Amino acid sequence: MADQLIRAxxxxxxxxAVGVITTALTEEARQRHKLSYVATAALGRTMAAGLLFASSMKRPGSRVNIRVExxxxxxGVTVDAGLDGTVRGYVTHPEVELLPTANGKLNVGGAVGHNGYVYVIRDVGFGYPYSSTVELVSGEIGDDLTHYLAVSEQTPSALMVGVFTDTQGVxxxxxxxxxxxxxxxxxxxxxxxxxxxxxKLAGFTSLLQAGKTxxxxFDELLGDMGLVILPEVQMVRFHCGCSHxxxxxxxxxxxxxxxxxxxQDDQGAEAACEFCSTVYHASEQELTDLLGELQKDTISG
Incomplete structure (x- = not known):
């Protein structure tokens, strides 16, 4: 099933209710950043949450930034997601791997840590962005962001996010x-x-693996509660706006x-985008042009 977001x-x-499938975009992030299993789960969960958070915003161009430290x-785990269905993100140490927990699950909580903070910034498209900080609850991402919703937005919420990955990918x-x-x-x-x-739900990814759309x-959870599924199906994707x-x-x-x-030393420069790992090269001539612009600004100033 294609990556998509549905509201109800x-x-x-x-x-x-909002549901999102992020299988392909999480796999793209895994490949771009060369993520370990546990890093894939941590970033994938946070990207899904970012898209879910952004889905309630109203103004075009609105975005949510989530940082788990x-x-x-x-x-750290950093994610930037937009109302337009785009998301990007990275982890500080993508190569870190831990042994599974006693029940065979990826040890995301141990990898993230149990002490720290969640920082959420909502940019509604005008004025100053709204920011909020809460303490980590478990490091498992879902629990921590559910806690954020309860404390900062004071809305009773249930957030379920998950990633299943194996030797073949996500x-x-x-x-x-x-x-x-x-x-x-x-x-x-x-x-x-x-x-x-x-x-009673065992986890979100188990529902997808069982072939449920x-x-x-939604119908199994809310079908007898006057469920109305909104007609728009929004496609979501990994996207970074970086450029040369x-x-x-x-x-x-x-x-x-x-x-x-x-x-003088390198005859150029190389820079990599943290969010998407794209590597950019600046030639010696381009750096010379930049230097000339700065010198001109200094003289004119």
Whole structure:
């Protein structure tokens, strides 16, 4: 099934549901960054969550940035996701691998660490971005971001994200976000029923591996609660807006002395984008042109 995001409501708008499949884009991230198994799971879960978070934004160009900083060997996990369905991200130490947990699961919590913070920045497309910070709960990503939603946005939420990867690569990845609006939260029986059903789910990727589509998953959870699946199916993808021109503009920030050193010692420069691992090369002539621009700015200033 193609990577996609679907939205739905239930309980006369009292329940909001969003599901996303991110298998292909997670595999692309794995290949781009040469991720280990546990790094693939950590980044894949966070990218799915980023897309789910961004799906509730209204203004075109809106984006969500999620950074998970724990005390584990993986270092930070950083993701940037947009309302337009694009997402990108990276981990600080993509080569880190840990033994599975006692139940045979990837030890994402151990790799991320159990102590640290989650930083979320919402850029709504105008004004100052909204930022919030919460402490890590487990390092498993899903628990931590569910905690963020409860503390920072004060919305009862259930977030389920997962990645299944083996020697062949990523075969299933995605997530599900269920949020209960204040109106539905007053119906205790409805809330208990929904919590019971969510509690029985073994995991999101197991549903995909069983051949269930997002509409089927929604129907099993919310079908008897007035489920309405919105008609738009949004395609999602890994995308980074870096470019050769942006790299050259960034190199200007090094200043005249360092640019001169690059020209004399290396006859050029090389830079890699953290988000997508694309490597850019700046020629000696391009650096000379940049140096000339800086010198002209200095004289005119």
């Amino acid at each position: 409501t239930a309980a006369e708008g009292g329940i909001r 724990g005390d584990g060997p993986l270092g 075969s299933a990845a995605g997530g599900l976000l269920i949020q209960i609006m204040p109106k539905a939260a007053q119906d205790e029986a409805l809330v208990e029923l929904l919590e019971s059903r969510l509690g 997002l509409p089927v998953i 021109e942006r790299v050259l503009n960034a190199l200007k920030l090094f200043g005249q002395a360092e640019l001169q050193e690059m020209i």
